[in-house]
Amino acid sequence: MAFFHIRLFQERDYKQVVDVFSSGMQEHIPTAFRHMLTLPRTLLLLLGVPIAVALVSGSWLLAVACIFFLLPFLHFLAGQPWKNYVSKCLHTDMADITKSYLSVQGAGFWVAVSGGQVVGTVAAQPVKDPPLGRKQLQLFRLSVSSQHRGHGIAKALVRTVLQFARDQGYTDVVLETGLLQKSAVMLYYSMGFRKTGESFMNFLMWLVDVSVIHFIYPLPSAQEHEL
Incomplete structure (x- = not known):
């Protein structure tokens, strides 16, 4: 069994975070090619x-x-959506994780650490224009290194975001993940997320038939309040 703990991102984690995230995304290229x-x-x-x-x-x-x-x-062609996605992330929110997440009210970026190394990541930001009467948190950047999968790290990272959302008074946690990311899709279903829709982010993703599934997790506290 792998021993790990989860904590907030620190600047010294940056290179390892980028490596875990980038490697995790590029692992999907062979699957996308076979699917294509x-x-x-x-x-x-x-x-x-x-x-x-x-x-x-x-x-x-x-x-x-x-x-x-x-x-x-x-x-x-099959690899381009994944490479473009990584490039976009590294030039937007992940260019400065502290500024994008830790300096934003109601947001966060966490890492799973094992043996002194970052082996998993997850992030969350407030949804800018949620449905009327809802306060939603969007889960981003969930990734676990291939050598440390199967030990509950991904589930623990998602639970960290769910608990953060409860503590911050959010009504829902929402996220998007690729249809071909089978293990992620199964994880979200098993944790109580439900599918709300499916779409293509751009023409290239339509061309290679890599759709995005939209999920929502209504927090129990919000449901109880509605009752």
Whole structure:
């Protein structure tokens, strides 16, 4: 069993936090690529383009070579949403974690530490325009290093955010996660989150069929108050 504790982010954690987060996101690229290869539009591309090349050039050898060109291109395409997402995060809220989270009222950034190393991260910020009558906290940046999974660290990090939300008087915790992030989706369902919708963040994510699931966790205290 892995021993760990959770505490607020400190500036000296920054490099390790970035490594855990970036590595965790890029692990999804092979899954996205395999998923992309099952899409009808991808199969049509892999069949249609070589056939068109063969008909135009009269060379089946060139058609086969075309497939070997298309596969690396598709792998590159499948990886772009994840790489773009990491780049965006590192140039926005994660460029200065203290400023984005610890200096903001009702926000926070926590790390899980084991053996003196950061092995997990999670963050939360207030939702700027919540539904009328609601005070919502959005969970971000949940990631656990591959060597430390299966020990309840992700669940403990989510519970940290839920407890923080209760203490701060929030009515709900909301989050978004990719459909292909199977373990994360299962975790949120198992902890009582419920799905509220599904969408694509941009055209590229639609193209590779990587949708985003929206979740909500109504806090018990808010439910009891409504009763």
